[in-house]
Amino acid sequence: MERKKLLSVFLMTLLAVTMSSQSLTALGKLSPYLSGMLSLEQNGRRAAAADARVMVLTKLVADADEVLLAAKYGFTVEARFGEVLIISIDIQQIAALAADNQVVRVEAERPAHKYLDVMPSQIRADKVRDNLDNTLPQAFTGKDVVVGIVDGGFDYINPFFRDAAGKTRIKWAIDYLKTPAQKYATVDELTTVKCSSDAKTEWHGTHVAGIAAGSLVHSTWDVPYQGIASEADIVEAAINLAGNNPILNPSNPTSAPMLLAMKEMFDYAEAEQKPCVINFSAGISQTFAHNRQLEEEALRSLVVNKPGRAIVVAAGNQGLYKYLMHKPDTMMQAGAGVRFHREDGFGAYLGVELVVKANQVITVNYEDSLYSKIYGTITLLPSELENATNGTLEKKIGSGVYLRRLTATLSEKTADGSYVIFLADNYSNYPETDRILLTVEGAGEAWIYADTSCAPLEDVASEPNHSLTVEGYNMGWPASVDEMITVGNIGRRFKLKGSWGNSIDWSPYELGKGVGYRALSSACGPTLDGRVKPDVCAPGVNIVSAYNNFVNESYEQYLVDETIAMLDTEYEPENGGYFALLSQTGTSMSAPAVTGTIALWMQADPTLTVEGIKDLIAATSRRPDTDLFYPNNEYGHGEIDAYLGLCYILGINKIQGVSMAQPQKAAFRLSGRTLTAQYVATQSQPTEQPELRIYSTDGRLLLTEQGTSINLSTLPHGVYAVQLNTGNKATTGSTLIRL
Structure with a gap:
């Protein structure tokens, strides 16, 4: 929402969900995001959809009659992950399903968004070094290994994914952005459809796939480019990574397709009797509450004790920001400011989680950028969420046209009596000139954790006890999941000279201790429960790879300065010209470098498990910063060494x-x-x-x-x-x- 006037009137409507769904949430049967979706549906605020069915995760009691439940509530089982099911169900039936005593939990959360930095840049080059700035082992190319890319913006006919004979190495691709999902399993189908349905506005997946498994190609200047596992089989799945207020998005508004895609890839590899490593260069915020307990159970079922399987996840690009504030029990009052930014392209909404005691008062002030003028205030007691009977709590301040709606969801009550409350405004984008001041008052400890997507915390020196933000804790999810192989970003090439006289210098944004050290934006641990993350790092600054050549003109103009060169090939995309090469920066780029490396390792040892891969990483990674102990929350075990890992395997x-x-x-x-x-x-x-x-x-x-x-x-x-x-x-x- 654009603000026409700084001095505006603030109306915050505390939209609790209806009593039935609120009670289910408090009991842990509905996840908060799903509760919010139901509330929007019931209040007529969710965008209309041709098909009101959504995909959610559910878990039933051990002796549940699944057939009877499916008939009663009209759901269809899409996939099984041990005891966790992904079902397709009419959104109007979800509350009733969750209330059934044969159901343990129903869960759906916000889809992840891509982890790609898009800071303004001018990137044009006539000669670019290889992706990783070092020589890859010649012995292994990922042959007979499946590399899965779960992402968006795929170009199926790009020469980066053809073998020496010109045949595509993409074995199949599935598009979960279509309803129902469409799978293209033959060369003719891939050639006919040419690209995923989001390819007009998205290019991320093509670039990521090129880093992990791109074939050897030459640019128009005869400069060679090659991905890591250049002979691996490639499978691709396009999911919703747009991040533009997905709770209001009637098309695939949940994260369930991510799990479906991963299961499809592992099932395919198993049928082919080949190992498989999947890349996921995307993520979403961690949470104190166990909002994604079924998702994590499903993820673990895919890889734990499963030889020849691994999932690699980008750590995230939030390393420059702080997201956690801790109020010690010695303070009666403490808090933090919330600022908004759009640097990751996700929009600027409010999403903040609080861990508070029952008697503590939460105060939310809507203020200007200097925290000098208050436009609106609302206070909240945790008990209000338990006692709400009409589904809403309202407070109107002044009069005017500006509306801010705050949804408060009681996510969880912990064993020590704390309340985990999620405060969110999923309806409007906040101006970057505005701020939220959060204050928790009352005896006992408290925590504030901001959504890492777009609402970091900041210290407010003018307010007592509002300068308590903590370094780290900015790792995303599922990067925070222990069984994922989480990758941070090493900066090895900050400057790139352009072939048209321009150049890019990432040094002001990403250069920390120097070349070969962590890029400043690379997210750091620990996780919210105190575990060390990431697991490993890889180069992720100015990485050159394939570009989706079906992006429409408006987006193409936006990316033109990041185009490095054209491919010297007889093939041309439908819209004319040459296939382009693009330079990009972020953990989205470092993750596929590790994915490709693991594919090389799996070619040498197809029985590698996640545990075995982590042991290899621990034993063979280069330790960039000798002032630190390893593993640590900046580098994990260090920078991956593909060659040394192969030497250990062999x-x-x-x-x-x-x-x-x-x-x-x-x-x-x-x-x-x-x-x-x-x-x-x-x-x-x-x-x-x-x-x-x-x-x-x-x-x-x-x-x-x-x-x-x-x-x-x-x-x-x-x-x-x-x-x-x-x-x-x-x-x-x-x-x-x-x-």
Whole structure:
């Protein structure tokens, strides 16, 4: 909502849900987001939909008659995750279903949104280094591994996803943005539909897929680009990641399609007898309440104790902001300010969670940006939510045209007597010039946690005890789930010179301690329950990858300055021109680097579990900041090392004579059965003859040759370790080759 005048009148309507749904919420049978959706439906505020059915998660009692319940409430089971079901049901039947004594819980929450920074930039380049700024292992390409991308904005005909023969590597794609969902499982179907239904306004999924599993391509300047697992099978699922007030969105307004997509991918991989790693470069805010308990149970059922399965999640881009305030029990009054921003493209709504005691009073002031003028005030006692009988609590202040509606939901009552209350305004975007001042008064501890999507907290020095915000705690969900492999962002290339005379410099936004350290926006732990996250980091600044070439002109103009080059290919998109390459920044980009790396590892060991992958990460990751203990809440275990991880899987780390580092300034080229090491000698380079050694993965020295070339025609097909010795640290090291 645009504000025409700063001095406006503030009307806050505290919209509790109806008594029936409020009682169900208090008992934990309905999640808060679902309660809010029902309240909107009952009050006629939710946008009309051609189909009033929504997908929700539910859990039944052990002896429930599922068939009878389905007939009684008209729901259809879409998928099973152990004891958790995803069902499709008319929204008008949800409250009655939840009230049934055979139902343990009914849950649906806000869909995640993409984790991509979109700060203003000018990115144009004629020559770009490879995605990760280091040499990838030559031995493994993700062959016979399934890489799943759950995202949006897919270009199905992009040459980034074709093999050397021009055949698509996308095995199938499913579009959950359509009702019902549409699956394209043949080359003809993919070629005919060309892109996902959101491809006019979204490009994120294409870029992410290119990083994780893009094929080798060349730009119009003959610069090569290649994703990590460049021979993996690709499967894609388009879900709603728009984030534009999804509670009012009549099309796929819940996060259930994310789970359906992941299950479909793992089921496919199992049928193909292949391992599978799924990338999810999106997320939503954590919460003190257990709003997503069924979702987390479903996620765990997909990967826990399941060899050859893993889910990689972006940590989020909220590292520059604070979201948690703690009021100690020694203070009678404390609080924080809430500011609004749109830097992640999600809009500026109010979403704040409070953990308070029953006798504590919550005061909400709507103020100007300096916290010097109050436009409206409302106070709330937790007991009011329990005692509300008419479904609404109202307070009108003054007169005017500006409306602010605050929905208060009692999410949970904890064992120690605390109330978990979620305050939200899902109806309007707040002006970035306005502020909310939250104050909790009364004996006992209290916490305020702001929604990481768009409403960070800030200290207010002018108010006593309102400068208590805490660093960290800005990790998103499902990045916070222990069984997910959560990825932060390392900055390795902050400046990118453009081919049209312009350039981008991300240093003012992302440069912290320097090159090779955490990008400033990368979200940090701990989680709200105190666990260390992320698990690992990877490069995520100025990452070049594929672009969805079906974006409409208005969005294309918005992205034109981030276009790096065009692909040198005979194929052209339907709208003319060349397929473009795009540079982007965020944990959305670092996550698929880890996804592709895990695909390489799974090719070497298809039985890897999440636990095994985390052990590899812990044992082999590079530790950027030596001032910190590891794991920590900035880097997890450090920056992922694809090569060293492969060496551990293959046991090469135990071979005497093979170093565990790839040479920084040497490259290896395999032409037929001749292997050549290439490097430029420097003045410090010793005059001694370089030497190449070839080892089997069981530790045997097979071949030795003085010089930079060696003939491997006597070796059978397989994987081998190559050691280059030059006497110079920069050009000495090892790599893996596959014959």
